Amino acid sequence: MNSRSASPQPAAARVRRRPAGSAKSAQRIADIVRASREVFSNRGYESATTTEIAERLGISEATIFTYFAGKRDLCMRVIEDWYDEIIARIDEGMPRKQSLRAQLAYLVRAHLRLFLVQGTGMCALVLSEGRAKGQPLGDELVPLQRRYTAPLMDLLARGQTSGELRADVSLRLMRSMIYGPMEHILWEAVVAHKPIDIDAAADELIDVLWPMLQAPRAELAALRRMRSQVIAAADAAGR
DSSP, rough: HHHHHHHHOOOOGOOOOSSOHHHHHHHHHHHHHHHHHHHHHHHHHHHHHHHHHHHHHHHHHHHHHHOOSSSHHHHHHHHHHHHHHHHHHHHOOOOOSSSHHHHHHHHHHHHHHHHHOHHHHHHHHHHHHHHTTTTTTHHHHHHHHHHHHHHHHHHHHHHHHHHOOOSSOOOOHHHHHHHHHHHHHHHHHTTTTOOOHHHHHHHHHHHHHHHBBTTTTTTHHHHHHHHHHHHHHHHHHHO
8 A cells, every 4th residue: 555645644634735726627636536436435445545546547646636635535525425426316306295204215215225226335435434433534424424414304303393203302313213224234235245125124114213203193193184184175176
């Protein structure tokens, strides 16, 4: 491994050195990030080197360090862009006009599918090398993970406001109740190489989680609201 790539960077130095001030610079950064994702996905953080990334692009290693302070900075940019892509994909497909349960089911299924079908290597990187504090990327992933889980937190908050979800359970605990089992499923599939039926796993998870998250008597309240809506619609039609 190249010594410059492996050496830890001081906290103050972990910033991208040059902004993409031109179309050419922006394209160069995009190419570096793309090649870096491939290398980090295949090799993991420790085994990846900026030397290999530069060789894949046919550029000098110094060019990479023109835009990124080091390997850690580059890897964080790769993960950040990957998270942004997932957030955008989930946001685009969110069935906002459907029930809260349907939206939660979509979010769980999309999360598992995007991680297991389209991002297995990146998923392994985050799970095995970036989750625990004290590891090279662990502490720095925390703000990214908070931003990544924001859509779920918004969904849960709306559910509490509408009375569909329990108000006596904190949003943070609800988030852990949902992401905890999903992370376990991902770990078995990516790290332990256990075959996973994504749709079946998502359905089973929602079937278990929803009764725990749902507010007491929420189902009865929903039926009453539906009854009121049907009566109102019938009255309007009869006028």
